[in-house]
Amino acid sequence: MPDWLIALFHLLVFPGFGFLFLCALAFQWIDRRVAARLQGRVGPPWFQPLADLIKLLAKEDILPVGADELACAVLPMVSLAAVLTAGLLIPVSGWKPNSFEGDLVVVLFLLSIPMLAYFLAGWLSISVYSVVGGNRSLLQYFAYEVPFLMALGGTAIVNGSWSIASIAARQSQTVWTMLMQPVGFLVAMIGLIGKLKRAPFDIPKAKSEISAGPLTEFSGRKLALWYLSRDMQTVVGVFLLVNLFLGGSGAMLLPALSFVAKALLLLLMLSVASVLYARLRIDQLVDVGWKVLAPLALLQLLVTVWMGVG
Amino acid sequence: MWESVVRWARRKSPWVLHFNTGGCNGCDIEILDLLTPRYDVERLGILKEASPRHADILLCTGPVTRQSRDRLRRIYEQMPAPKWVMAIGSCGCSGGVFHGGYNVLGGIDQVLPVDIYVPGCPCRPEAIIAGIAQLLDMVE
Amino acid sequence: MNVDSILGALREAFPAVTLEFQPGLLDETFVVLSADCVHPAVRLLIERFDIRHLSTITGQDRGSEIELLYHFWDGRGLTLRTSLAREDSHIATVVDLIPGAAFYEREVSEMLGVTFDGHPDPRRLLLPEDWSGEPPLRQGDSAQFAEQDVPSPSIGTAIADSGHVVWAKDTGRMIIPIGPQHPLLKEPLSYLLTVEGELVTDESLRIGYVHRGIERLCQQRSYVQNIYLLERVCGICSHIHTTTYCQGVEALLGLEVPQRALHLRTLLCELERIHSHLLWLGVFSENIGFTTIFMYAWRDREITLDIMEELSGGRVSHAANVIGGVRTDVDKEQGHSILGRLEDLERQIETFRDVIRHERSFQMRTRELGHLSFEQVRSHCVVGPMARASGVDVDLRRDAPYAAYDGLDLRVVTAGGGDVWTRTQMRVQEIFESLHLCRQVLKELPGGPLTVRAPRRVPAGEVVSRAEAPRGELIYYIRSDGSERPARVKVRTPTMTALITLSEQLRGINIADVPAVIGGTDLCIACVDR
Numbered sequence: 001m002p003d004w005l006i007a008l009f010h011l012l013v014f015p016g017f018g019f020l021f022l023c024a025l026a027f028q029w030i031d032r033r034v035a036a037r038l039q040g041r042v043g044p045p046w047f048q049p050l051a052d053l054i055k056l057l058a059k060e061d062i063l064p065v066g067a068d069e070l071a072c073a074v075l076p077m078v079s080l081a082a083v084l085t086a087g088l089l090i091p092v093s094g095w096k097p098n099s100f101e102g103d104l105v106v107v108l109f110l111l112s113i114p115m116l117a118y119f120l121a122g123w124l125s126i127s128v129y130s131v132v133g134g135n136r137s138l139l140q141y142f143a144y145e146v147p148f149l150m151a152l153g154g155t156a157i158v159n160g161s162w163s164i165a166s167i168a169a170r171q172s173q174t175v176w177t178m179l180m181q182p183v184g185f186l187v188a189m190i191g192l193i194g195k196l197k198r199a200p201f202d203i204p205k206a207k208s209e210i211s212a213g214p215l216t217e218f219s220g221r222k223l224a225l226w227y228l229s230r231d232m233q234t235v236v237g238v239f240l241l242v243n244l245f246l247g248g249s250g251a252m253l254l255p256a257l258s259f260v261a262k263a264l265l266l267l268l269m270l271s272v273a274s275v276l277y278a279r280l281r282i283d284q285l286v287d288v289g290w291k292v293l294a295p296l297a298l299l300q301l302l303v304t305v306w307m308g309v310g
Numbered sequence: 311m312w313e314s315v316v317r318w319a320r321r322k323s324p325w326v327l328h329f330n331t332g333g334c335n336g337c338d339i340e341i342l343d344l345l346t347p348r349y350d351v352e353r354l355g356i357l358k359e360a361s362p363r364h365a366d367i368l369l370c371t372g373p374v375t376r377q378s379r380d381r382l383r384r385i386y387e388q389m390p391a392p393k394w395v396m397a398i399g400s401c402g403c404s405g406g407v408f409h410g411g412y413n414v415l416g417g418i419d420q421v422l423p424v425d426i427y428v429p430g431c432p433c434r435p436e437a438i439i440a441g442i443a444q445l446l447d448m449v450e
Numbered sequence: 451m452n453v454d455s456i457l458g459a460l461r462e463a464f465p466a467v468t469l470e471f472q473p474g475l476l477d478e479t480f481v482v483l484s485a486d487c488v489h490p491a492v493r494l495l496i497e498r499f500d501i502r503h504l505s506t507i508t509g510q511d512r513g514s515e516i517e518l519l520y521h522f523w524d525g526r527g528l529t530l531r532t533s534l535a536r537e538d539s540h541i542a543t544v545v546d547l548i549p550g551a552a553f554y555e556r557e558v559s560e561m562l563g564v565t566f567d568g569h570p571d572p573r574r575l576l577l578p579e580d581w582s583g584e585p586p587l588r589q590g591d592s593a594q595f596a597e598q599d600v601p602s603p604s605i606g607t608a609i610a611d612s613g614h615v616v617w618a619k620d621t622g623r624m625i626i627p628i629g630p631q632h633p634l635l636k637e638p639l640s641y642l643l644t645v646e647g648e649l650v651t652d653e654s655l656r657i658g659y660v661h662r663g664i665e666r667l668c669q670q671r672s673y674v675q676n677i678y679l680l681e682r683v684c685g686i687c688s689h690i691h692t693t694t695y696c697q698g699v700e701a702l703l704g705l706e707v708p709q710r711a712l713h714l715r716t717l718l719c720e721l722e723r724i725h726s727h728l729l730w731l732g733v734f735s736e737n738i739g740f741t742t743i744f745m746y747a748w749r750d751r752e753i754t755l756d757i758m759e760e761l762s763g764g765r766v767s768h769a770a771n772v773i774g775g776v777r778t779d780v781d782k783e784q785g786h787s788i789l790g791r792l793e794d795l796e797r798q799i800e801t802f803r804d805v806i807r808h809e810r811s812f813q814m815r816t817r818e819l820g821h822l823s824f825e826q827v828r829s830h831c832v833v834g835p836m837a838r839a840s841g842v843d844v845d846l847r848r849d850a851p852y853a854a855y856d857g858l859d860l861r862v863v864t865a866g867g868g869d870v871w872t873r874t875q876m877r878v879q880e881i882f883e884s885l886h887l888c889r890q891v892l893k894e895l896p897g898g899p900l901t902v903r904a905p906r907r908v909p910a911g912e913v914v915s916r917a918e919a920p921r922g923e924l925i926y927y928i929r930s931d932g933s934e935r936p937a938r939v940k941v942r943t944p945t946m947t948a949l950i951t952l953s954e955q956l957r958g959i960n961i962a963d964v965p966a967v968i969g970g971t972d973l974c975i976a977c978v979d980r
Contacts (some may be wrong), residue, residue: 036350036353039347039746040347040746040749041353041745042353043352045355051318051319051323052319052323054316054319054323055316055319055322058319058320059366059391059392060390060391060392061390062363062390128624128625129626200739200811206739207360207739208965209965210961212361215364216360216361216363217363218363219364220390275742276742277740277811278740278811278812278814279738279811279815280811280815281814281962282962284814329638330637330638330660332660332662333637333660334660334688335636335686336682336686336767338685339636339685339729339766342636342748343748346732346752347745348749348752362631372660373662375659375660376578376581377578378638381630407678407682411663411664411666412583412663412666413577413662432685432765434765
């Protein structure tokens with residue numbers, strides 16, 4: 001098979017668009033189902049995310065007068081493209097893609113693009129709720145991003161590499177980073193909840209306060225792309241943490257199986273967290289971010305560096 | 311082919327928006343009740359949306375009062391096509407017990423094209439689900 | 451309240467004026483005085499007797515003149531009655547003495563065309579801002595309302611409706627509309643919040659989206675038909691509305707309602723209170739983003755709905771009351787099964803109590819929010835759980851026992867905090883008291899008939915009927931002119947008083963706290979708008 005065909009396969013099918021797309025749908029369904037069960041309900045059937053997506057794609061696409069049409073059309077695609085690119089760089093079940101030293105930094109950079117697009121979408125679609133939601137998403141970004149980066153940086157330092165694949169591989173020789181850096185893992189999980197704007201940190205899209213936040217004015221195709229990009233972010237975020245903290249696919253016999261099991265475990269933790277707490281206020285989140293999470297992450301980092309030196 | 315897939319998706323994913331045009335709360339709490347464990351309409355794909363831009367079906371309760379008429383029309387216009395309107399409760403169907411009041415214009419159909427009428431004062435949650443199901447059969 | 455000493459003091463204060471004193475039904479006292487005496491008389495009541503609670507102001511068209519009734523309450527009812535000229539009717543406002551009278555006066559003003567001199571905010575309250583017809587409660591042909599054109603939206607509603615960013619002039623402030631359609635609100639009302647950053651600096655409230663003109667409709671229907679109309683003032687507290695109305699009409703008729711009927715009314719009242727409080731707990735939790743509590747509270751609310759459906763046939767509207775009794779019964783076996791289910795419910799509510807007391811994120815979102823002091827509550831005539839959460843010990847079930855409350859052991863829950871958290875805790879505590887009452891009623895249910903025969907014609911007269919709705923004091927004024935239809939039915943619902951305080955609670959808070967504060971007051975807009 002020619003090289004370009006293989007590259008195309010990787011790009012479109014595995015671990016590219018097709019795989020991430022299926023994972024996104026599956027993750028959304030599992031998440032909704034688990035949350036529903038925890039709330040004493042049944043939850044949606046397995047095809048629900050797909051039906052929602054197709055329905056939105058086939059719906060009329062309208063924007064209010066005065067909104068920036070070009071930006072509103074491009075932003076969801078930018079968000080989706082960034083997430084997809086990040087997805088290509090993350091090792092999945094033992095398959096090591098375009099791995100290079102420092103790809104962790106690139107992935108982290110790519111993963112912050114959706115938040116920026118989200119903020120701009122809120123600002124440019126001129127609804128009041130969008131503007132407030134956009135501002136909040138930016139504030140939230142500053143609250144979780146620093147502790148999140150520090151926690152992830154800790155894994156790079158302890159495993160002596162800035163390549164996600166090497167970090168994962170190293171752990172199969174030693175132990176899971178989660179066991180060495182429990183505090184770092186906790187901070188990273190909380191940071192991920194903030195990054196994904198999931199309950200209880202769904203502040204930028206708090207339904208009872210500002211309707212649907214930055215996405216209030218989006219409909220049809222654009223909304224579908226936003227939702228898809230949100231779900232893919234969940235997938236990429238979870239895969240990233242599996243690689244960094246849970247030893248990736250590990251050196252066991254069935255790498256795919258162990259990878260999936262670990263990913264589902266993290267997803268379950270996210271779902272449980274989303275039903276257990278009331279939504280925080282944005283200033284409370286900033287407080288938590290800077291007064292609790294950041295010092296904890298810093299402490300973890302210092303301990304790691306000190307132990308490394310010793 | 312694509313057409314039939316879209317039709318299937320529309321039937322499986324009706325997102326609703328709720329607007330009270332002058333009702334007494336009775337039907338409104340029954341609509342909210344749909345989301346809760348006993349009825350749990352999420353298993354039928356029904357979600358209650360916050361923004362008119364995201365919704366497929368407009369659930370209207372209550373008779374239309376003078377002050378809410380323009381707002382009702384505007385919400386309908388904000389919804390992307392294809393969209394449907396359901397009049398929930400006897401008041402929404404005809405003005406009900408408030409018929410003849412000086413501030414009441416009558417049922418929802420005085421202002422919007424209504425696709426499904428769900429009578430009852432207040433109508434039971436089961437009736438609302440049945441109404442949505444009938445509406446989706448019409449989509450077919 | 452010592453009526454004789456009040457009367458003496460009034461006579462002393464206005465020696466030149468003839469005061470008329472009329473004892474009324476249901477322990478209400480009417481004092482007739484001239485229009486210019488009202489303001490000084492109110493001042494006297496406040497300063498000499500510390501009577502601050504103005505339940506409402508009723509206005510009615512008596513043909514030759516417009517009559518105003520100021521209903522005070524201090525353990526007993528005291529009503530000041532005055533008359534105004536039909537043309538160019540005006541009277542001095544009492545808002546400077548009782549800030550809580552602001553909405554009452556605005557309503558009387560638009561409904562009867564009375565001007566209140568010196569009112570700080572004389573806008574329309576319930577009618578559309580560009581209503582151009584006759585004031586709706588002045589007597590006259592109802593057809594004239596129908597001919598009027600539907601008004602175009604006024605500027606205030608246009609801003610709220612467009613939903614686009616509106617910047618207040620050159621200050622960098624933003625105006626955020628909440629409602630009329632907003633996920634926070636199950637019913638339409640419209641708040642325009644002026645926001646600086648995330649802080650609310652100003653607000654403007656518009657209600658009347660659900661104003662159906664029920665008071666006017668009441669005058670066009672018979673006494674029996676009105677039961678079913680008034681039940682639909684509000685879908686959450688439907689039973690207490692019919693109870694208050696029926697007990698008023700029964701007083702006019704001089705009926706002795708059988709004890710069994712009174713007990714069954716009480717049972718439904720308390721079940722309704724449980725249902726209302728659980729509903730509120732759910733909606734409130736959803737407002738602050740705690741969906742799980744919403745789901746569980748509403749799941750357990752179904753237990754009370756099932757019981758009520760079993761008793762009356764309706765989940766939400768029960769049509770259980772008739773004039774002279776009730777039309778629903780409980781047998782022994784049913785009573786036993788209900789008691790068992792109430793046990794289950796109590797266990798569930800104990801879980802809620804523990805969760806909302808100890809869950810930290812819940813506390814972070816509710817503590818020290820929407821604070822109302824004891825003084826604020828008194829001056830704004832706030833009633834019910836809102837007042838009790840600020841330390842005002844008032845509960846009509848104990849203070850003026852109606853239905854079967856006289857013989858029941860009732861503990862009134864009060865708390866001193868006055869913030870949203872206190873209100874939350876207190877309402878949940880009230881559910882336990884209601885369960886306690888339900889059990890007592892079911893265990894001590896007396897035998898006997900369910901109804902007494904009520905004549906169709908009601909003798910001329912008037913009555914002020916009060917009851918404790920889930921949200922506080924509910925007051926009905928009913929006047930009969932001896933025909934088959936009431937000449938006037940006035941309803942003042944408890945949410946009206948809570949709504950006045952909301953503007954003070956909202957200023958200066960974070961916009962993220964708006965849902966918590968609005969949710970914490972337990973609004974029922976259908977009740978306010980009628």
